[in-house]
Amino acid sequence: MLDVGRHPNITLLAYSELEKIEGEAGNFTAIIRRKARFVEEDKCTGCGACTEICPTSVLDLYNEGHAERKAIYSWFAQGIPSTHVIDPDHCRVLTGKKCGICQKKCEADAINFDQKESILELLVGAVIVATGYDVFDPAKLPEYRYTQLDNVITAMEFERFLSASGPTEGHIYRPSDRKVTAQIAVFEKKVKKSQKALDRFEKNHGQDSVEFYSAYKAGSLNANDDLEKDQDKWAKKYEAHLENATPLEALKEKAKGFTSAKNLAFIQCVGSRDLRFYPFCYGYCCMHSIKEAIIAHEHDNDTHSVIFGMDIRAVGKGFEVYKVRGGNNSNISYKRSRVAEITKNTDESPVLIYEDTLEQKVKRETFDLVVLATACEPVKSTQKIADTLSIDVDAYGFFKTQPADPLDTSREGIFVCGCAHSPMDIPESVAQASSAAARAVQAIMKKNNKKAS
């Protein structure tokens, strides 16, 4: 990414969309809409001071909603370009409220709330489409109860959990537990506040709130004038305090039993190889799950993972060895099965119901955390991009190519690579990207040669 960002022959146009393409191979005119960032690209140094001070917090989608970001932000820390962007849906200024604190803070004077989107016209010889893929939403599968069960998460969410810079700093805390911890924090804040009020009463009247309240309730309060004046207020405050303090104690008690997740289940082919959704296999998720299980085991040697799959597809170079090593060294078991349903037991632990095809038995098994290896689906805007470029989409929803010309779309001079082409893993994507580059050069040189002759 850095190399690309620094390459003299590469101009990066982030936060931009292709509006229109005209002309023909070797001689296209591309109309590009540059969206308004509200931050001047040539001024912003990416220092992040604005983000620190921004008062508006939004769920961070980069962390799959498990953390928060600000209304002025960069998508992730090492992103290229490091230019920040203001989220127009949440920024106070852009939603008509008063703020502008980032503008005051920015030493580079880069914030510009009046920035408008602009249109850029580019002459290009060839186009490479590398728009990638979207992650399938597993909530569409009713049987896995994604979103209903806290401890059923997607592989992408798990990836963020494993990341040292992720929401849990690499520790695998269960989302249900994190919820409780978050609740505790909220209650603690409230309790601290109400305790302060109670402290005042206690100090004024030289009496403990508990004593006071029981006497108050029993009507045996020995009240002088001062106390008479305060007693109702005090009692009310105390009752309000209890409303928070009681559940806080209960939650704290509950949280004592929390440990990180050690028993992991990975469910393969969620949304893929499934005629209800996507019939195809997206090729990389078996390895992805194995990798996540190995990393989880590296993080905590007590971790045990079970990978439920129909076939474990370890087809790439070195993959089979990796898979076997995962089984031998990282406490991973592979089970040939399609999990039928996930429920939960009382402590929020997911329970998997599946048929063990080797033992011909239906089993129920409890895990700490379930990771869904979700399908890769064509990006939602595929059809729109296809229309803009006038290229075809194949039966599976990806950009169409021919086996003999695996990078060429239906329009000359426009090429496709990576998961926009079809689902594939990193080495294949990288190899394909090189090929697409070669095809693009070929197309341009061909055109130039024709012109010359």
Place this chain on the structure above:
Amino acid sequence: MIDIVRQKISKLLSDGSVKGVVALAMANGHVAPCLFQKEDDLEPLCLGDTKKPGDARYPLNKVLITIARQYPEDVFGVLVRGCDERGLYVLYRLNQLEPDKVMTIGIACPQELAKACECKKPYPDELVAGEKTEGITQQGVQDMEDMDLSKRFSFWKNQFSKCVKCYGCRDICPMCFCRECSLECEDIISKGELPVDIPVFHLTRAMHMTDRCIDCGLCDETCPSGIPLRLLYKKTSKIMNAEFGFTSGINKNEQSPLNLMGPAPEK
């Protein structure tokens, strides 16, 4: 014996097969290296020993290197004992002398000298004069190895602390031909300080000698402090032999395992 040698040298010089012969001469009661260039000028020639076998030896190869560098096109003869010939082989290997520019006049060492040296092969492959005698097994290294660790430590510490850093061992060594020497590299060996860094100074030299030392013993004889340097280098030779089956200078065309890529050869 000396007559045979003299005859041989005379013949080489007269038929023009060599430009000169590096050997020893006796002058004013002292033995010294000499380049003989005329066949009728061989009167002072001697084989080195005066009072007892081996008491007057010189690194003739080293003299030869100096001469050969000056006259790279000419062929020279050189008087060699077993160890000198081993040295020549190593110098060929390390490209310091060219085999076809050197003619050897080989003499065997007497048994007495061989014993004193614990020499494995006290005669050259190409023998001109003298009788081949038996090689001697190396007892000194074994005796040292049999001592316990702390004794060895104090032995060497005492020996090394005697060093006056005169560089005599290096200067006499026929295998030392570098123009710049690690022992003068200030980052390794601190300058102007005595005693020398123990054991850095002597181990540095020993490590440099591992695949070269041909066990001539000149270092030992030269050392003014009487440090048993030969024992140290004999040990390196023993390791090279035990680990890699290599003995420096024994085979004319053998490369040092340390200068070959890849793993150590199978024993």
Place this chain on the structure above:
Amino acid sequence: MSECNYLYGNYCAEKRVTVLSQMLDFCGIEKDRLRARWVSSAEAPEFVEEINEFIDVLKPLGPSPLKKQTSKDVA
């Protein structure tokens, strides 16, 4: 062993280490004080394990005998 980035470098190092460790021993210095292992940059846990193992070997050996006797080194 055959995975050296520079093809053979580690073999060469191994041979030299073999000689050096025996020479140290000959001079009365425990050869366990020298250790060579091959750990790739991708094998962090192996590296940590090696170092910890080495520490376990070194601790009982105590400080270097050279340190005690040469004041220069201590300073």
Place this chain on the structure above:
Amino acid sequence: MNMNDLILYEEPRIGVFVCDCGSNIAGHLDCADVAEYAKTLPNVVYVKENLYTCSEAGIVEIKKAIKGQNLNRVVVASCSPRTHQPLFSSSCAEAGLNPYLFEMVNIRDQCSWVHMGKRDDATQKAKELIRMGVAKSAGLEPQEEIESSLVRKVLVMGGGIAGLSAAQALADMGLDIMLVEKTSNFGGLLQQVHQLDTGGSARALLSKIIDDVQSRSNITCYTKAIVKETGGYIGNFEIKIDTQNGLIKDKVGCIVVATGAVPLIPKGLFGYDGETVISLMELEQKLKKDDLTARRIVFIQCAGARTKEREYCSRICCMIGVKNAMIVKEKYPLIDVRILYRDMQMYGTHKEQMLWDARGKGIQFDVYNPDNPPEVKEGKVSFFQSITGKIIDLDTDLVVLSTPLVPRSDAPAVANMMRVPTDQNGFFLEAHAKLRPLDFAADGIFVCGSGRYPATSTEARTQGLGVASRVAAILFKDKLVKSAIVAKINPESCVGCKACLTMCPYEAITYNRDKRICEINEILCKGCGNCAATCPSHSAQLCGYKPEQLLAQIGAA
């Protein structure tokens, strides 16, 4: 004397940048304390702690400090030099500082990662590492990058689909290509294939490409030819090809290895006899000749693959098995087809669709357990069907073994000649499994097709085209620029002992007879330092890693 040399005479002014790496480093050690400490080190005139030194902001800081503080050495204490050294050193260059005056200290991998949870220890070690880095940097010398010319010609070894595709694309880019094929025909393994998985005949696809390749004026085709020798280096390889018309010597700028792989002949597996038990490739021949008399066919997948001796999955045999099963079923609907498999490796869109379609055609699939493999005995295949828990006996008159592709027998010789590595299975080993799948670690040599790892025809074609752009990225430049981290031999002190020469794995050292010294070819040198370690007189030294620089670093430890 130029600016760079002047630096050698200046007092070092070292700038130290300590990176928090967000919380990757700062979370496990006290970066502020480390930065404070760095200020106390000799010659350090400027210290800055950054949240992300590699961010644009961090880079700007470095550049600003080089200019503003007049720094002549820069030390960054952050992550791994493997990923970030190029960025930092080129940033120094952009600010006018010679990039070789940059030194990197890895306090992420070596401190925060290994001493996680021991904050004080990690902090202490970071200080020590920085002290060492600073000491080394003070002795760094400026270096000039090395340039050399480029021959705009490419050697493609192997005329299969991958090699042909590479040649085609390179020719389109205007480069000259020498395409060398060992056998008498182009087309490689695909010649033996009957129909493609994607439909259409393999022959038709091949002849289209071969005709195109043979019609190009800038592709010189050699059949029945073998590359005998390759010498030289990127941009200037010297090659010798043994052709039908004698030995050809030439120079090329880059080399593409597309030598392919061969199917395993399953001798000794599942009663293979070539008649009633045959390999997939033999079935292809039968289909080609339309000579199939069997009534009941059983395919056994993973025959000889994913075993102890061949641990890998050959990627394409499931697809070929299913493809042929479907062709059989289409042509002879009455033939009973069963496929016994371990995992059906039908990755991607189209292959998975084939699997659905195959089931739809009535082909039956059964899992077998490798610990309890099927047995083939005279007209019968028995296997343990786990889903029913029973042993099933299948009457059969033809067993087809899906065998993996294995490296060619001459692959080691090719690897040896080119001095490129192979993996534990004998396939060519690329520079990086994920990020550089088509490059060899040796510059200017590339790999594509099944010689790298089994690939479908589409994948092989993709890789062939991909290699073309890797080659173009080199040969389209005016000249070659190479890192200055190479060894140099001091001609004054070299005694020409040739010890370094025998130790150089890249054959970058030659002996100069006239001067009686050894000399280094800087383009071939990879900077491994073997020569420097061997040289008895410190005459061979590695730039940036000279003894005095390293000893300064060690001395500071």
